[in-house]
Amino acid sequence: MSTAASPSDSRESGGGAAPVLELKGVSKSFGAVQALYQVDFAVAPGQVMALVGDNGAGKSTLIKCIAGIHPISDGQIFFEGQPVDIHGPKDAAKLGIEVVYQDLALADNLDVVQNMFLGREEVSSLRRLDETGMEKKATDTLASLSVTTIRSVRQTVAGLSGGQRQSVAVAKAVMWNSKVVILDEPTAALGVAQTRQVLDLVRRLGQQGLAVVIVSHNLHDVFEVADHVTVLRLGQNVAEYRVADVTQTQIVEAITAGTLSKVPGQADAEVVTA
Amino acid sequence: MSATAPANTPSPAAATSAASDGLGDHARRWWADVRAGDLGSLPIFVGLIIIAIVFQSQNDRFLTSGNFVNLIVQAAAFIAIGMGIVFVLLLGEIDLSVGYVSGVAGSLTALLLLEDGASLPAGVAIAAALALGAAIGTLHGVLITKVGIPSFVVTLAGLIAWNGVVLLLIADRGTIVLQNDLVVGFSNDFLADGTAWIVAVAAAAIYAALLLNERRVRSAANLPTGPMSLTALRIATFAVILFAVVAIANQDRGIPFVLVVLAVLFLGWTFVLNRTRFGRHVYAVGGNAEAARRAGIDVDRVKIAVFAICSMMAALGGIILASRLRSVDPGAGGGQILLYSIAAAVIGGTSLFGGRGNIKSAVLGALVIASIDNGLGLLGLSSGTKFVVTGLVLLAAVTVDSVSRKGRAQSGRA
Structure with a gap:
């Protein structure tokens, strides 16, 4: 199972559903720095895929490539089986890929509804903002995710706790019939109770049939919510496991000492066979 | 914030109480907001009342209907320019050029109306001056966003350069007296x-x-x-x-006619800021530009549009000022126009740090400044005293903002 050679095959035999998002041989370099090297990665609907790795392993670069913030240098991205080019955040959003960044990208001075519709405000006649429609939709989305801790959707985000902010950011991401939701370190800045809220939320996303990618340093969280885990090390995919089949020790081992395939000849051979 | 079970309960309770709670609950909630540092327009109303009491006790002509009308006309230009400044401050930027941009617009209007010169209809002259203002603002905006020069520097350069343009336009003519009834009537009818x-x-x-x-x-x-x-x-x-x-x-x-014009502008810009996508994006860029960019908002376009609006409102302010004085002289746009306009927006409660404020603050702030100016004038005090007092009021307003910001931070509403 720990293989960088043919990850998609192993998943299809193990996971069942066809992946909604699949990366094949994706590389990204910033000048002389090779941030990603021949990474294969896939996630299927209803799956919660954890993406783990040490600092500098390329986790953030990978999700930024998927989100269209960085153009990829090499390789191909497939969405629902079709090869796609993602040139910017709008392309990713159009496909149904939403990213919740670690900083959440919420504007503190705007209220919950305004943040959830930021950049995609709905307008009625006379180009007027459809405030009632948006407020209703936001309330419904929060309710569907069982987010009950927010007193009013008309309070500014500045007054919310970390867990509530995370909930707003996640609700913002799933409101648009998205198919893939990527969460970057969703629990990094949270206390125990709030981490629980957010992990419950992540689990519900998976149960609703979304493909969820969760980037995390915290293996406890990974074991709690994820059903698959992909390990990156120095920009390469060094291992993939089903969480049920693996121990924390094995994952830590892969994070710190996973076998690298950065022997160019070997990497090239893989591309040819793929 | 405890676990989900106890946190579940307040939500349905809040939903039912929201429908049934009365005026008293709202008053209590408002007072709680005030105590938490969310002061709204409260300080400014208190300030206006204090100003009224102080000046009325010194000179009983302050609170007369005649002086009230004077006050509106005196504040009008600062209100108009301040409205534009509010937009720029909402982005967390600054525009130092509004004074002389208003001077350029006033001079251009006067030149286009000259009976021995172009002698254009008043509507055309005003439209040309406003269009020039918008063009100047667009130029500022492009330099700030596309070239990446800080707005402070671009508009500081503007402050100097547009002053030069005023002199180039009318220095050799000296004072131009406005003859056009419509333009003069703007402030005087x-x-x-x-x-x-x-x-x-x-x-x-x-x-x-x-x-x-x-x-x-x-x-x-x-x-x-x-x-x-x-x-x-x-x-x-x-x-x-x-x-x-x-x-x-x-x-x-x-x-005065100018009050009607200002009321229409007030409603129009309030609508734009609160009820349109563009306005929402202005607040978003001021609150968190990076979040706005990631949400797909064209941040540069919003900024350019805001600087265009600001300079256009400055141009309008210049026309109002020229109309009030019935003339334009080579000193047009100088003096206290720039600083009073920025001070008006800030005293009214628009934050210098972006994202917080509204058009109303320009109106209220300009009223405060014009009242002080007017009141000290009635007392026959020198310009020196006027400036010292106005400066202290500005300082007090910003202090209120800073202290209430601290209050908000402590109560988690920063």
Whole structure:
């Protein structure tokens, strides 16, 4: 199972559903720095895929490539089986890929509804903002995710706790019939109770049939919510496991000492066979 | 924030109480907000009352209808320019060039109206001056966003350069006296008493209709609405203030035309800021530019548009000023125009750090500044005293902002 050679095959035999998002041989370099090297990665609907790795392993670069913030240098991205080019955040959003960044990208001075519709405000006649429609939709989305801790959707985000902010950011991401939701370190800045809220939320996303990618340093969280885990090390995919089949020790081992395939000849051979 | 089970309970409770709570609950919540540092327009109303008491006790001509009308006309230019400044401050940027941009617009209007020169119709001259303002603002915006020069530097350069342009335009003519009735009448003509009342009653009726319609739409969508008594109170307050203004002004010369223009602009820009996508994006860029960019908002375009609006409002302010003085001289745009306009927006409660503020703050702030200017003038005090007092008021306003910001931070509302 720990293989960088043919990850998609192993998943299809193990996971069942066809992946909604699949990366094949994706590389990204910033000048002389090779941030990603021949990474294969896939996630299927209803799956919660954890993406783990040490600092500098390329986790953030990978999700930024998927989100269209960085153009990829090499390789191909497939969405629902079709090869796609993602040139910017709008392309990713159009496909149904939403990213919740670690900083959440919420504007503190705007209220919950305004943040959830930021950049995609709905307008009625006379180009007027459809405030009632948006407020209703936001309330419904929060309710569907069982987010009950927010007193009013008309309070500014500045007054919310970390867990509530995370909930707003996640609700913002799933409101648009998205198919893939990527969460970057969703629990990094949270206390125990709030981490629980957010992990419950992540689990519900998976149960609703979304493909969820969760980037995390915290293996406890990974074991709690994820059903698959992909390990990156120095920009390469060094291992993939089903969480049920693996121990924390094995994952830590892969994070710190996973076998690298950065022997160019070997990497090239893989591309040819793929 | 504890675990989900206890946190579950307040939500349905809040939903039911929102429908049934009365005026008292709203008053308590408002007072709680104030104590938490969310002061709104409270300090400015307190300030205006203090100013009125102090000056009235020193000179009983301060609170007369005649002086009230003077005050409106004196504040008009600062209100107009301040509205533009509010947009720029909402982005967390600054525009130091508004003074001399207003001077350029005033000079251009005067030149285009010259009877021995172009002698254009007033409408065309005003439109040309406003278009020039918008073009100047666009130029500033492009330099700030596309070239990446800080707005402070671009508009500081503008401050110097547009001053030069004023001199190039009219220095060799000296003072140009405005002959055009329409442009001069802008600040110096008044609505007939009856017309003013009709406009005021119509405005109050429209305001009531809008508020009631909003209630109807919200309750139709099953969203919480405030208590009916609060809506009634808001309508009554609006109507009382409006009718008082008309009644007082009508005792003297009446409502100046420029006030009608400002009211229309106030409504228009408030609508743009609160009810349109563009306005929402202005707040978003000021609150968190990176979040706005990631949400797909074209941040550069928003900024350029805001600088264009700011310079256009400055141009309008220049025309109003020229109209009040009935002339344009080579000193146009200088003096206190720039600093008073920025101070008006800040005193009114628009944050210098972006994302917080509204058009109302330009109006209220300009009223404070014009009152001080006017009151100290009535007392016959020197310009030196005027500037010291105005400076202290600005400092006090920013202090209130900073202290209340600390309060907000401590109560988690920063």
